[in-house]
Amino acid sequence: MIKRNFSKVLRLAYSLVVMVVKRPRPNFSIETQFRGLICGIDEAGRGSLAGPVVAAAVILDQDRTPDGITDSKLLTQVKREHLFRKITTQAAIAVGFSEVEEIDKINILNATLAAMGRAVDNLTPAPSVALVDGNHSPKLDCSAHTVIGGDRLSLSIAAASIVAKVTRDHLMMDLARAYPGYGWEHNAGYGTSEHLAALASHGVTPHHRRSFAPVVRASRSTN
Numbered sequence: 001m002i003k004r005n006f007s008k009v010l011r012l013a014y015s016l017v018v019m020v021v022k023r024p025r026p027n028f029s030i031e032t033q034f035r036g037l038i039c040g041i042d043e044a045g046r047g048s049l050a051g052p053v054v055a056a057a058v059i060l061d062q063d064r065t066p067d068g069i070t071d072s073k074l075l076t077q078v079k080r081e082h083l084f085r086k087i088t089t090q091a092a093i094a095v096g097f098s099e100v101e102e103i104d105k106i107n108i109l110n111a112t113l114a115a116m117g118r119a120v121d122n123l124t125p126a127p128s129v130a131l132v133d134g135n136h137s138p139k140l141d142c143s144a145h146t147v148i149g150g151d152r153l154s155l156s157i158a159a160a161s162i163v164a165k166v167t168r169d170h171l172m173m174d175l176a177r178a179y180p181g182y183g184w185e186h187n188a189g190y191g192t193s194e195h196l197a198a199l200a201s202h203g204v205t206p207h208h209r210r211s212f213a214p215v216v217r218a219s220r221s222t223n
Contacts, residue, residue: 027154036127038131041057041120042133044056051168080166095163131145133150134146169188
């Protein structure tokens with residue numbers, strides 16, 4: 001009896017700990033601190049070895065927001081695609097790109113900020129305030145505020161993370177058909193073991209980031 005009661009206490013304590021440490025879902029608490037049109041900004045592909053970095057800017061209708069929006073990294077591909085379709089039909093969205101040539105020329109941070117700036121420039125209507133995931137913000141015509149971990153706090157940023165991720169995934173699937181063997185259709189250009197092995201055996205493509213260390217090493221070994 002004592003052991004059974006003790007195990008119940010342990011299970012209860014564990015459930016309480018899980019409830020305490022569980023992250024809250026993104027919401028509009030940050031957005032409500034500002035007036036006007038609020039857009040969220042996030043990127044996809046910053047750490048990839050190939051392909052562009054893609055940024056998205058999203059203005060959500062706070063009275064008509066799809067359920068389930070959160071950090072794209074926490075979602076399955078099926079759920080991301082579903083929410084992508086919902087967001088693109090119910091919100092104002094725009095994307096911006098920085099291609100590998102620009103990434104290699106100005107570095108990945110500056111290229112990411114450039115893509116973010118282009119996303120906002122392409123956004124209609126123009127936002128009054130931009131909430132940017134991370135701790136760096138591009139120069140914008142509107143007020144900009146960085147939010148570390150914003151894709152798990154702000155619904156606008158979380159929505160942007162989904163749009164950026166799905167947009168880039170589709171682009172990498174297209175590139176995978178032109179350059180088979182690297183697994184881009186499922187690794188999105190990131191440095192998986194499959195991708196690194198393909199770099200070693202097939203060499204570097206025009207879509208690889210030649211300023212990134214694994215690509216530099218592969219280029220040297222195949223020359």
